[in-house]
Amino acid sequence: MGRTVTFRVINNRMRFRCSACGFRRNTPVQANMRRKNIRCYKCGAITKCMLNRRALPRELQSGKVVMITNEGKEMDVNLYDVSMDGIGFDIPIRAARARTVTVGQEVRFRCSWNPRLLGNARFVVKNNNGQRIGAKKIV
Ligand SMILES: [Zn+2]
Known part of the structure; x- marks a missing residue:
C-alpha cells in the first residue's frame, strides 16, 4: 500500500491523484469522512488519503x-x-x-x-x- 497523501475536499468532492501512477480523477467523499483508501482505476494501486476540508490552513474563507x-x-x-x-x-x-x-x-x-x-x-x-x-x- 502506498504512502498517505493529503487531499483538499471542497463541497464533498476531492481531486484524487494516484500515488503510484499519477492518474487523476474527481471523486465524491462522504460529509464526515476524514480518511479514505482509494483504488486507482488505471493501475489498481491503493492510495491512503487524508481528507482536508480546510481550503487554506486555519483560514475560514467562505x-x-x-x-x-x-x-x-x-x-x-x-x-x-x-x-x-x-x-x-x-x-x-x-x-x-x-x-x-x-x-x-x-x-x-x-x-x-x-x-x-x-x-x-x-x-x-x-x-x-x-x-x-x-x-x-x-x-
Ligand atoms: Zn494508479
Whole structure:
C-alpha cells in the first residue's frame, strides 16, 4: 500500500491523484469522512488519503460578506473562493438579473467573521456568469 497523501475536499468532492501512477480523477467523499483508501482505476494501486476540508490552513474563507461598490452601495454576497490574487463569490439572483455587477467594476468587501481575510483590498470584476462573479485583486 502506498504512502498517505493529503487531499483538499471542497463541497464533498476531492481531486484524487494516484500515488503510484499519477492518474487523476474527481471523486465524491462522504460529509464526515476524514480518511479514505482509494483504488486507482488505471493501475489498481491503493492510495491512503487524508481528507482536508480546510481550503487554506486555519483560514475560514467562505461565507457571507458585504460587497461595497465605488458608489458606496452595499450588497450581501456569498464568498466561495479566495486565492492570492483574486476571489470568487455569488451575488443574489435579483442582483444578477438586474446586472448590478459589471466587468471592470471596482469593489471591496467587508468580512465580519474574518476582517483580515480581505482587509482593505480593492478588486476589479473580471468575469460575470450570472450569479457567479470572479474578481482580481488590484495591487
Ligand atoms: Zn494508479
